[in-house]
Amino acid sequence: MATRPDSGPDYLEQPLGRFLDLVASREPAPGGGASAAVTVALAAALTAMAARFSTGHLADADELAGRADGLRGEVVVLARADAAAYGRVLDAYRTSRDDKEARRREIWEALTEAADVPLSIAGIGAEVAGIAARLAEEGNPNLRGDAITAAVLAGAGVRAAATLVEINISAGGADDGRLSRAAELRATAAAAQAAVDGAGARGGV
Numbered sequence: 001m002a003t004r005p006d007s008g009p010d011y012l013e014q015p016l017g018r019f020l021d022l023v024a025s026r027e028p029a030p031g032g033g034a035s036a037a038v039t040v041a042l043a044a045a046l047t048a049m050a051a052r053f054s055t056g057h058l059a060d061a062d063e064l065a066g067r068a069d070g071l072r073g074e075v076v077v078l079a080r081a082d083a084a085a086y087g088r089v090l091d092a093y094r095t096s097r098d099d100k101e102a103r104r105r106e107i108w109e110a111l112t113e114a115a116d117v118p119l120s121i122a123g124i125g126a127e128v129a130g131i132a133a134r135l136a137e138e139g140n141p142n143l144r145g146d147a148i149t150a151a152v153l154a155g156a157g158v159r160a161a162a163t164l165v166e167i168n169i170s171a172g173g174a175d176d177g178r179l180s181r182a183a184e185l186r187a188t189a190a191a192a193q194a195a196v197d198g199a200g201a202r203g204g205v
Contacts, residue, residue: 011083012038012076028090033082033118036160037075040125043154044072047132050147054139061139064131075124078117085114108171115168118161119178122185125161129154129192136196151196158189 011019011030019038023030051058051065058064092110095103132150139147162182169179 010080012041012079029083029086030079031082031086032160032164033086033121034079036118036125036157036164037079037082037121039153039160040075040121040128040157041072041079043125043132043150043152043157044068044075044128046146046150046153047128047135048072050132050135050139050143050150053143054135057140058135058138064135068128068131071124071128075121078121078124082117082121085110085117089114111168111171115165115178118164118168119182119185122158122161122165122182122189125154125158126185126188126192129158129189133192133195148196151192155189155193158185162186 011022011034014022019030023035045068048065048068051061051068054061054064089107089110092103092107095106097103129151132147132154136144136147136151162185165178165182
């Protein structure tokens with residue numbers, strides 16, 4: 001498996017079936033964070049496709065497609081980074097138990113640091129969901145189903161990533177505003193979901 005020293009295994013260079021096998025295996029990574037990142041990446045890819053088919057409907061369709069491509073590039077890096085962050089958490093748990101206070105501090109630091117990756121995934125997912133919702137509303141109606149699917153997938157990725165932020169911060173015991181940021185991103189994705197629900201109800205999906 002290809003690796004990068006600063007971001008862990010490059011899961012997205014694996015065939016899809018191989019990645020699914022890795023997720024299902026008895027290994028700690030790839031897990032929830034990488035899965036959320038890949039989900040958001042799929043959403044961004046669908047969003048880009050819907051935008052490219054909407055040039056006759058939206059003046060900025062090309063810009064939306066380019067932004068979706070950029071977000072996909074950002075989030076695939078986070079799929080790798082999540083494994084590295086989780087690896088540091090596992091390393092912290094494996095440290096010597098002789099100095100319990102030092103060990104506890106190391107675990108807390110690793111957990112709070114690990115919250116940064118899913119928070120970034122949630123941020124990207126919320127933006128993807130917003131673009132997809134706009135395309136579902138204003139883009140090519142023949143691609144409405146794809147745009148709605150993108151918004152739903154992005155929203156799921158945001159909710160999953162935000163939950164991981166909450167778990168890591170709660171376990172680490174040191175919140176510095178990231179919990180409120182995660183809740184804000186969850187709400188943003190939920191608003192996009194509500195918008196596409198309306199677009200889907202109008203038919204043509």
